[in-house]
Amino acid sequence: MVNYIIRRVLLIPVLLVGVSFIIFGMLQFMSPSERVTLYLREVPRSEAQVNAVIHRYGLDQPIYVQYWNWLVGTVDPITGERVGGVLRGDFGWSRVAIQPVADTIAHRFPATAELAIWAFAPIILVGIWLGIQAAVHHNQLIDQIARVFSIIGYSFPTFVFGLLMLMLFYVKLGWFAPGRVTEWAATVISSPGFHTYTKMITFDALLNGRIDIFWDALKHLVLPIMTLSYLNWALLLRVTRSAMLESMRQDYITTARSKGIPEQWVIFKHALPNALIPVATVAGFMVITLLNGVVITENIFAFPGIGSQAAAAASQLDVVTVLGYALFSGAILIFANLLVDVLYAVIDPRVRLS
Amino acid sequence: MTPSKKKPAENLIRNRVPEEMPSRKISWLERRLGPDNYRLVRNLVRTPASIIGFILITFFILIAVFAPLIAPPLPNKDPYIIPRDGFSMQPRPMMSEWKKNPPPLPVWWEPVMKTDQWVHIMGTTSGQYDIFYGIVWGTRVAFFAGLVITLSVFLIGLAIGVISAFYGGVVDILLMRIVDIFMTLPFLMAALIFAAVLIPKLGRTILPAVIALIAFSWMPYARLIRGDILTVKEREYVTAARVIGVRKSAIMFKHILPNAIFPTLVYATMDIGSYVLSFAALIFLGVGTDMGYSDWGQLLSFSRNWITALDRYWYIVVWPGIALILYCLAWNLVGDALRDALDPRMRGAK
Numbered sequence: 001m002v003n004y005i006i007r008r009v010l011l012i013p014v015l016l017v018g019v020s021f022i023i024f025g026m027l028q029f030m031s032p033s034e035r036v037t038l039y040l041r042e043v044p045r046s047e048a049q050v051n052a053v054i055h056r057y058g059l060d061q062p063i064y065v066q067y068w069n070w071l072v073g074t075v076d077p078i079t080g081e082r083v084g085g086v087l088r089g090d091f092g093w094s095r096v097a098i099q100p101v102a103d104t105i106a107h108r109f110p111a112t113a114e115l116a117i118w119a120f121a122p123i124i125l126v127g128i129w130l131g132i133q134a135a136v137h138h139n140q141l142i143d144q145i146a147r148v149f150s151i152i153g154y155s156f157p158t159f160v161f162g163l164l165m166l167m168l169f170y171v172k173l174g175w176f177a178p179g180r181v182t183e184w185a186a187t188v189i190s191s192p193g194f195h196t197y198t199k200m201i202t203f204d205a206l207l208n209g210r211i212d213i214f215w216d217a218l219k220h221l222v223l224p225i226m227t228l229s230y231l232n233w234a235l236l237l238r239v240t241r242s243a244m245l246e247s248m249r250q251d252y253i254t255t256a257r258s259k260g261i262p263e264q265w266v267i268f269k270h271a272l273p274n275a276l277i278p279v280a281t282v283a284g285f286m287v288i289t290l291l292n293g294v295v296i297t298e299n300i301f302a303f304p305g306i307g308s309q310a311a312a313a314a315s316q317l318d319v320v321t322v323l324g325y326a327l328f329s330g331a332i333l334i335f336a337n338l339l340v341d342v343l344y345a346v347i348d349p350r351v352r353l354s
Numbered sequence: 355m356t357p358s359k360k361k362p363a364e365n366l367i368r369n370r371v372p373e374e375m376p377s378r379k380i381s382w383l384e385r386r387l388g389p390d391n392y393r394l395v396r397n398l399v400r401t402p403a404s405i406i407g408f409i410l411i412t413f414f415i416l417i418a419v420f421a422p423l424i425a426p427p428l429p430n431k432d433p434y435i436i437p438r439d440g441f442s443m444q445p446r447p448m449m450s451e452w453k454k455n456p457p458p459l460p461v462w463w464e465p466v467m468k469t470d471q472w473v474h475i476m477g478t479t480s481g482q483y484d485i486f487y488g489i490v491w492g493t494r495v496a497f498f499a500g501l502v503i504t505l506s507v508f509l510i511g512l513a514i515g516v517i518s519a520f521y522g523g524v525v526d527i528l529l530m531r532i533v534d535i536f537m538t539l540p541f542l543m544a545a546l547i548f549a550a551v552l553i554p555k556l557g558r559t560i561l562p563a564v565i566a567l568i569a570f571s572w573m574p575y576a577r578l579i580r581g582d583i584l585t586v587k588e589r590e591y592v593t594a595a596r597v598i599g600v601r602k603s604a605i606m607f608k609h610i611l612p613n614a615i616f617p618t619l620v621y622a623t624m625d626i627g628s629y630v631l632s633f634a635a636l637i638f639l640g641v642g643t644d645m646g647y648s649d650w651g652q653l654l655s656f657s658r659n660w661i662t663a664l665d666r667y668w669y670i671v672v673w674p675g676i677a678l679i680l681y682c683l684a685w686n687l688v689g690d691a692l693r694d695a696l697d698p699r700m701r702g703a704k
């Protein structure tokens with residue numbers, strides 16, 4: 001198992017370099033004068049000035065030189081300062097956020113992380129529970145309803161669902177609002193008396209002992225969590241259901257039943273652990289669907305995370321910003337995949353022992 | 355062996371193979387298609403779900419084909435640009451009258467609507483784009499995007515998978531690592547960048563979104579086809595072909611590929627719906643067509659200006675939303691039916 005994990009870890013740099021190739025490759029679709037925006041912090045006054053910048057940062061040089069410059073940055077010949085360089089954490093200047101891309105990521109990622117943390121448990125637990133119920137009541141009413149829910153949920157576009165949620169729970173009923181917190185809470189949070197530990201408002205509020213702010217932030221999370229959840233429930237339900245059906249058919253289940261073990265025990269102790277192996281694979285994919293879903297969900301609910309920022313940047317063709325976000329979320333995905341692989345080894349003895 | 359012991363066995367055989375096969379009525383369709391394909395078709399339309407799926411798809415195909423008759427475009431204008439009724443920001447409710455510059459009346463209008471006035475059947479968006487027109491012509495866009503993306507990713511996946519499995523060794527390792535790397539990028543994020551990069555080159559059409567989705571969706575197909583080829587490669591008839599000296603490329607294209615391609619093809623059909631969803635999402639997020647292009651995602655994006663008034667302007671969300679959901683549902687139902695019908699474990703099951 002140690003070997004297996006070491007092999008996976010060694011693959012990470014390869015994947016990261018590969019991802020950087022793809023992202024840099026996409027950058028090449030832009031002309032040098034468009035790519036200059038990576039380095040410009042203010043609007044140039046003339047074309048000659050633009051050309052000077054292009055030349056200074058070597059955007060007219062061969063592609064491998066440019067790739068190297070993109071990775072480690074270039075030395076400004078006038079000031080002697082090193083500029084740019086993804087490896088140095090400089091992803092360029094975000095036109096949309098009017099600040100360096102790295103800063104916007106640092107600023108906005110906690111919100112997305114908070115959303116993902118709160119969404120993960122309901123997605124996994126409810127999804128698996130629904131799947132178990134459907135499988136245990138195979139071909140009964142619960143199963144039929146679950147299957148209909150699964151196929152409709154699978155066909156339901158996230159953004160339509162989100163808009164309908166807003167229509168019902170925000171405009172009609174006024175229960176939940178878009179955004180991250182209500183204005184009064186935002187004022188409290190930015191006041192000096194409120195200590196910021198994690199930048200995740202729900203946790204910070206608890207650490208500061210402000211239950212009212214915690215509730216407020218949590219209420220703003222409900223709609224985005226529901227929007228992120230239903231699609232993943234539909235997916236998980238499907239996989240868990242078929243895996244459970246498969247494992248309930250095995251001989252050892254009949255054996256367990258014939259020994260007189262209570263049915264609940266048979267389901268949760270004997271059938272479920274084996275059914276969870278394919279489910280774990282899908283739960284790994286869930287990180288990807290979550291990252292995709294976050295872009296649309298945050299956009300609809302005006303939730304100030306990296307997803308809404310990426311969407312806003314893309315719609316204004318601010319490629320530099322989206323590139324930074326993609327590189328960042330690519331890195332997250334790589335580590336999430338590693339985690340899933342390790343988990344996989346933990347729950348599946350065949351992987352662990354081979 | 356005594357005769358008494360032999361007799362039951364003989365009886366058994368007699369019972370198994372009756373001298374005369376019971377005659378079964380063979381329908382015209384079965385005669386035309388042959389037993390295997392007939393069974394496939396019959397399995398396809400066995401469940402209510404799949405029948406609903408096929409009816410929905412037929413319905414959408416009819417709308418797409420007869421779009422010029424259902425909602426005739428303005429003469430000498432690009433039919434995919436939704437005609438507008440003025441420029442007012444305020445959306446107008448359903449059944450309100452079309453005041454400025456209405457398109458020609460369709461043939462079905464007067465008998466059904468009992469009036470010779472164009473009305474906005476499903477209301478208008480801000481900017482007075484007619485929602486009904488947009489949904490009808492958006493069906494064509496949905497078919498175009500779905501089929502082009504699916505076909506392209508299938509062909510790219512096929513090419514990569516075949517090359518990978520055919521040459522093996524270093525080529526295989528290299529290509530599969532490239533697949534891994536592409537899969538590492540978050541799909542929607544990557545497609546957003548690529549579309550944003552392409553828009554200055556290709557303009558605000560549906561092409562940037564389509565190309566961006568193709569660029570980041572082909573990987574699973576390459577893996578599937580490669581895997582299936584490697585499985586089929588081990589079959590005995592392939593060894594037999596190799597033994598009698600068939601060329602390597604002929605084995606690949608004539609013997610292996612036809613048997614390996616099918617599961618992936620089914621997979622591709624099942625994905626058409628989700629591609630159309632991703633496509634609509636990209637357009638909704640604003641990396642695609644200009645305002646007023648008849649695409650469902652484009653229509654839905656109008657609702658973002660009216661979040662606080664969605665109860666009044668619900669028709670901007672609901673109608674294009676229903677079109678999108680039903681379209682995607684149709685493909686998913688058909689995909690499910692196709693998978694069940696082709697699954698060998700389902701063969702012969704009643």
